[in-house]
Amino acid sequence: MHGRRVFVLGMGRSGLVAAQALVAGGADVLCWDDGETGRQRAEEAGLSCSDPLRGGLEGVDMLITSPGIAHLYPKPHPAIGMAMQLGIPLDNDIGLFFRSFATQSWTGFDMAPKVIAVTGSNGKSTTSALIHHLLEVAGRRSQLAGNIGRGVLDLQPAEDGDVIVLELSSYQLELARSLTPDIAVFTNLSPDHLDRHAGYGGYFAAKRRLFAEGCPDVAVIGVDEPEGQYLATQFSDHTHDDRVIRVVSGQKPKGNNWQVTARKGFLAESRKGRQIASIDLRDIPGLPGAHNHQNASAAYAVLRALNVAPRVIEEGLRSFAGLPHRSQMIGEISGVRFVNDSKATNVDAALKALSAFDNIRWICGGLQKEGGLSALQPALGHVQKAYVIGREAEAFAMQLDVDCEVCTTMQAAVRAAYAQSQPGDVVLLAPAAASFDQYDSFETRGEDFIAQVGAIKGT
Structure with a gap:
């Protein structure tokens, strides 16, 4: 890429690293992020920002885009659409x-x-x-x-x-x-x-x-x-x-x-x-x-x-300890185990988490994805009760063929699940939904679950 002019769109983790690598390789790099925080992050790293819709793509040899930015469906980001009209090749950090x-x-x-x-x-x-x-x-x-x-x-x-x-x-x-x-x-x-x-x-x-x-x-x-x-x-x-x-x-x-x-x-x-x-x-x-x-x-x-x-x-x-937020054993209180599978952001992942345990007090809900929840049916026999969180908790609960309690918040769900548990039960966070209605990421959601379990331990 030495001597070539490259535009990097999106200043998240991968975009920022890609821009810095291109600079180190001798490229002439311009950057942009639709968010002010991303642009500030780029400028603090010594990178030049330029709005692609205001002449920023002039003379550009290649556009590098971050994974989260749509380039085709449901519709291209305006800067990517402009790049394709101009015949500018697209790539990402993986390429x-x-x-x-x-x-x-x-x-x-x-x-x-x-x-x-x-x-x-x-x-x-x-x-x-x-x-x-x-x-x-x-x-x-x-x-x-x-x-x-x-x-x-x-x-x-x-x-x-x-x-x-x-x-x-x-x-x-x-x-x-x-x-x-x-x-x-x-x-x-x-x-x-x-x-x-x-x-x-x-x-x-x-x-x-x-x-x-x-x-x-x-x-x-x-x-x-x-x-x-x-x-x-x-x-x-x-x-x-x-x-x-x-x-x-x-x-x-x-x-x-x-x-x-x-x-x-x-x-x-x-x-x-x-x-x-x-x-x-x-x-x-x-x-x-x-x-x-x-x-x-x-x-x-x-x-x-x-x-x-x-x-x-x-x-x-x-000797493998497992990953955070993936069937992660948080601890045990009075014979009740707490398992964090916040990464179960879709129905199939939640189905597998539910199938892994018995006597489950299930914390679920969030930003629902396409396809509904009917595919969870084969594992609902493992569930004693569901405790539903999220902004649309009532609508989520109505789709579940299992005893439900609408809790909305993680704190209420964890406390209710534990209060109703018996020794041998498993309080499982496996949302079957994305986190973005209440949290920035599934990691943040899982950390909140861990914090609420910690609060119970401290009482």
Whole structure:
């Protein structure tokens, strides 16, 4: 990018880091954020801001946009629309990363660095963090970035044998001009962000780009849904193609492919119809429930593709502490456990959280996504009562076929759930909705849950 004029739109974490990386690479960089706070952040970092709608795109060679800014659906941001009319190429920080990752210094390495990219609707954060943890346990130097942790252009330059683990959302994948991971992971697919992708097909198409555009050496694909099955067959040349590792949940392995299955609390690896390894996941505290067993299976498959022994992987699985806001055990008060799964922002994630526990006092609600709540029905037998929060709590509660109490606030919900609990119950925050009606993020919502539990402990 040396000597080229580049416009960076959006001064959040990834946009700010991208602009700074471009400056360091010798580009002439202009920036903009629709919010005053973002522009102030850029100016404090020594970057120049210019309104793109007032001549800011003059002479620009490329526009780099942040993931949260719509470039096509439901409608393009005005600056992006103008850039496309002017024929200015679009990219994002993920595309820049893949285009600049390999350097001349690699010619002297004994082992070329690798990139593992993880996508899917649910579980991609836990799977990415777990892969990173397993690599460290196995003695492989690793960095974690993307939709989790650091911005990709904030990573340290790769050294001999390094592994980069990236969590990539559909927003990041749909626009990146370059996608070249060594190993690509597809966890699962369920409806999410449908307005941004103009429907379910567009959402899947964004995820599929990681494989169709990237052509990874190995693809680890969850095949519980038809889309995953389709993706696996598209990537395979024949039934014994070891470039594809299928991840199966809740079923016995079928066929003679390379498969990793999670069933009844056990992880099993099979190749050519023969089981070659098995791990009991039932007593691993950092990976509770079938959904986390699926995450463990995907991470296991990646490590096996890197020739790490099953016993080493098992050691890493047992020492994994889990991620905040993902089936996070907060503590226990008088025999009642409190679990924070604020990251369960859609119905499918909430369904998996509800399926992981019994005797649940369920805190749910928030900014509801498309599709309704009927898909939660199979797990409602685990729920003793729901405590609904959010500005539209009454409307949310009316859709649930379970005893409900409209609480609106987190404080009221936590106090009511605990007051009505018996020893052995689980107070579970699994909202099945976005947080933005009351909170800035799912993290803030989860932290409020933790604070309210802490207040009960202190009484």
